[in-house]
Amino acid sequence: MTTTDLPAVAGFRGTLFVPGSPGYDDARRVWNAAVDRRPAIVARCTGPADVVAALAHARERRLPVAVRGGGHSIPGFSTCDDGLVVDLSGLREVHVDPKTRSATAGPGATWAEFDRETQAFGLATPGGEVSDTGVAGLTLGGGIGWLSRMHGLSCDNLLAADVVTTDGRLLRASAQELPELFWALRGGGGNFGVVTRFHFRLHPVGPVWGGPLMFAPDEAAGVLAGLQDLVADAPRELSALCVLATLPPSPELPTVLRGRRGLVVIPAWFGDPQTGHEWLDRVRRLGDPLVDAVGPTDYVSLQCSTDAMTPPGRASYVRSDLLGPLDDGVLAALVARWAEVTSPFSGVLLRVTGGAMNDPGPGATAFPHRSSRWIATAAAMWEPGGAAGPHAAWARAVWRAMRPAAAGTYVNHLDGDEGPDRLVEAYGGAERLHRLAAVKAAYDPDNTLALNQNIRPMA
Numbered sequence: 125m126t127t128t129d130l131p132a133v134a135g136f137r138g139t140l141f142v143p144g145s146p147g148y149d150d151a152r153r154v155w156n157a158a159v160d161r162r163p164a165i166v167a168r169c170t171g172p173a174d175v176v177a178a179l180a181h182a183r184e185r186r187l188p189v190a191v192r193g194g195g196h197s198i199p200g201f202s203t204c205d206d207g208l209v210v211d212l213s214g215l216r217e218v219h220v221d222p223k224t225r226s227a228t229a230g231p232g233a234t235w236a237e238f239d240r241e242t243q244a245f246g247l248a249t250p251g252g253e254v255s256d257t258g259v260a261g262l263t264l265g266g267g268i269g270w271l272s273r274m275h276g277l278s279c280d281n282l283l284a285a286d287v288v289t290t291d292g293r294l295l296r297a298s299a300q301e302l303p304e305l306f307w308a309l310r311g312g313g314g315n316f317g318v319v320t321r322f323h324f325r326l327h328p329v330g331p332v333w334g335g336p337l338m339f340a341p342d343e344a345a346g347v348l349a350g351l352q353d354l355v356a357d358a359p360r361e362l363s364a365l366c367v368l369a370t371l372p373p374s375p376e377l378p379t380v381l382r383g384r385r386g387l388v389v390i391p392a393w394f395g396d397p398q399t400g401h402e403w404l405d406r407v408r409r410l411g412d413p414l415v416d417a418v419g420p421t422d423y424v425s426l427q428c429s430t431d432a433m434t435p436p437g438r439a440s441y442v443r444s445d446l447l448g449p450l451d452d453g454v455l456a457a458l459v460a461r462w463a464e465v466t467s468p469f470s471g472v473l474l475r476v477t478g479g480a481m482n483d484p485g486p487g488a489t490a491f492p493h494r495s496s497r498w499i500a501t502a503a504a505m506w507e508p509g510g511a512a513g514p515h516a517a518w519a520r521a522v523w524r525a526m527r528p529a530a531a532g533t534y535v536n537h538l539d540g541d542e543g544p545d546r547l548v549e550a551y552g553g554a555e556r557l558h559r560l561a562a563v564k565a566a567y568d569p570d571n572t573l574a575l576n577q578n579i580r581p582m583a
Contacts, residue, residue, distance in 0.1 A: 131165060135177035138214070141166040151211065152203055154192070155256075157508035158439035159200030163190065168211040172320045175210055175288045179318070182208040183290065183572060190575045191314055193231045194258015198442055199540030201314075201575045202261075210318060212260065220245055225326040226283060231260035231319055239424050247326035248423055249281045250274075253365060253475070255428045256436065263322060264313050265536035265577075266491040268499055270392055270426055271329065273360045273479030279310035279489055280480075281325040287317035290572040294320075308563040311491025312551070313535055315560070315579045316567045329423050333400045334363075334392030336429075337408060338415035341463065344368060344387040345455040348474065350410040351389065352450060352497065360479040361395030362403050368462045369433065369471035381414065383468070391418065392426055434505070438469060441504045441516045443523035444537030445530040446477070446496035457525035464521065466514045469505035472522055474498050490560060492552025493532035500526050501537055535577050547577060558582070 130140045141151040142165055151166040164187065167178040182189045188207030195202045195213065203209055215230035218241040225247060229238050236255035242248050250271040252262045259278075267278020275281060284298035285306070295317070297306040308316055339347050348366060355362065366389045373382040391407045393400030404418055434440075450458075462472050477496045486494050502522035504515035535550040551557045557579065564571070565581035 131181075133165070133167065133177055133181045136167060136174050136181070138170045138174045139168040141168070152209070154195040154197070154200060154203050155436045156196075156198055156200060156440045157437050158441065158512060159203065161200065161203045161205045163204050163209045164206050166209045166211050168214050170214060172286065172288050172294050175212075175318050175320060176292045176294070178208060178210050179288065179290050179572065180292060183570075188575065189572055191318055191573065193260030194234050194256065194262075196254075196257045197261060198440060198537070201540070204575055212318070212320070215320065218242070220247065220326070222247065225328075227324050227326055229259050229322045229324065231258070231322070233259045235259060235262070235427060236424075239427050242326055243329070243422070243424050245326075246328055246330055248329040249324045249326050250276060250278050251427065252278075253427070253430055254434050255431055259322060260319060261314070262536060264309060264311075264319065266311050266534060267536075268475065268477065268481070268534070270363050270365075270423075271327070271394070272477065272481045273363050274394055275327050276480040276483065277489075277491060278324075279491055280484060282310055282322060283325055284323040285309055285319045286321040287319050287567075289317045290568045290570065298323075304563055305567060308490050308560055310489035311535065312560050312563070312579065314576045315564055315573055317573070329394065331397075332392055332394060332421050332423055332426055333397060333404060333418065334390060334421055334426055335418040336415060337389045337391070337413040337418060338371070338381070339387045339389065339411040339413055341385055341387070341459070343411040344459050345452070347387055347389065347411045348450065348455055349452065351407065351476070354406055354410070355476050355478065358403060359395065359399070361393055361400065363392045363394065364407070364476045365390045365430070366474040366476075367430070367433070367471050368459070368474075370465070370468040372432070372468075377415075385463075385465075386414065390429060433469075433471065434503070437508065438505045439508050439510065439512065439515075441512060441519055441539065442501050442537055443519045443539065444499065444501040444534055445523065445526060446493045446532040446534055447498040447500050447526060447529040448495075448531040449497055450526075450529050454526060454529045458522065461518075461522045461525040464518060466518045467504065467506040469507075470515060470518065471503055473501045473503060486552070490551070490556070491535075492556055493534070496531045499534060502526075538577050550577060551579070
């Protein structure tokens with residue numbers, strides 16, 4: 125195919141990919157290999173003007189529109205069949221202002237890129253726990269990660285956003301400018317426009333103490349119960365991620381542990397080292413760890429610490445909830461269902477929440493869930509080409525085991541077909557969804573941006 129075969133998109137100066145053109149298959153590929161879609165056009169933008177042009181082209185031709193930032197959307201909302209993908213992956217610039225402790229980021233930036241630039245100045249903002257996740261999608265849905273107990277969600281640290289609306293307006297949303305749109309962007313997902321620049325508050329983050337502890341499966345329920353009690357009284361400087369997983373056959377592990385299932389607890393301490401040692405020792409003593417690799421590290425390394433578990437190119441299906449306290453019955457059921465795992469790549473992730481994440485009032489942002497104790501995700505992963513059925517059934521079984529402790533659900537972890545009741549739950553109830561629908565009507569009345577956890581515009 126030659127360049128003359130490419131569609132004419134008025135005013136567009138970026139790169140277009142269509143079926144059969146060089147680079148098309150790479151351009152349409154997303155993180156989740158279970159998603160294999162063939163858009164009519166992938167429009168890789170060079171800036172906001174290209175976004176305006178791409179949206180106008182799609183509206184004129186009534187094409188479905190998908191918006192791609194990091195491409196990590198688990199249900200595959202960052203691509204589509206027979207539509208137009210507004211591809212923001214080239215807009216990756218990150219600029220740090222150490223004097224104001226703030227940074228701007230393009231919507232194609234990943235957290236690895238953002239953290240690298242901000243940590244050059246000893247600064248950071250709460251991001252995700254898989255470093256190749258996009259800054260954009262994570263922030264718009266909330267953004268829970270290692271720093272959330274200290275500094276809240278990614279969206280809590282958003283100072284402003286530049287937004288292209290579907291009718292071609294370029295707006296700035298902040299607490300002072302278009303505050304209702306700014307409220308909606310912080311947890312309402314990509315429903316209201318295409319964000320072309322994020323402006324974040326940063327926090328000093330220096331050396332970290334942390335690393336993995338592994339416990340045998342028969343200790344898992346007891347260790348999780350003990351950690352829950354411990355964190356209830358712990359300073360906000362203590363963070364922890366727990367993973368019920370199968371260890372890889374890595375030569376870095378002792379032979380006896382390769383391929384073995386267990387509970388991996390990764391505590392991290394962001395404060396005074398001496399106090400941190402005391403709290404990390406208390407985590408160690410929750411059981412008899414088979415592996416103890418806790419030690420000095422840095423924030424960038426911590427942010428990459430689970431990357432090997434979730435590489436691009438595997439098929440994936442997840443079910444997730446925010447949880448309140450886990451009683452003995454829920455913990456026992458969770459561990460029992462996890463033991464029925466159907467793939468060595470699948471696991472259950474439980475992140476301790478609370479602290480600063482729960483400080484804002486329930487109406488402060490569109491993200492509504494401010495009283496949880498955990499966020500838990502049953503993540504089924506398998507090699508592409510394999511049947512999804514058994515793995516998805518396992519994830520649903522684990523999710524049902526945790527469901528009695530549910531305290532809400534996280535919009536970034538919803539599947540694409542969980543139904544209207546789950547959407548109401550994710551957005552915090554019918555009244556809040558009604559408010560979001562009014563914002564949707566103001567900025568995307570025709571629901572052009574429908575490939576997301578969709579909020580329909582108020583009639």
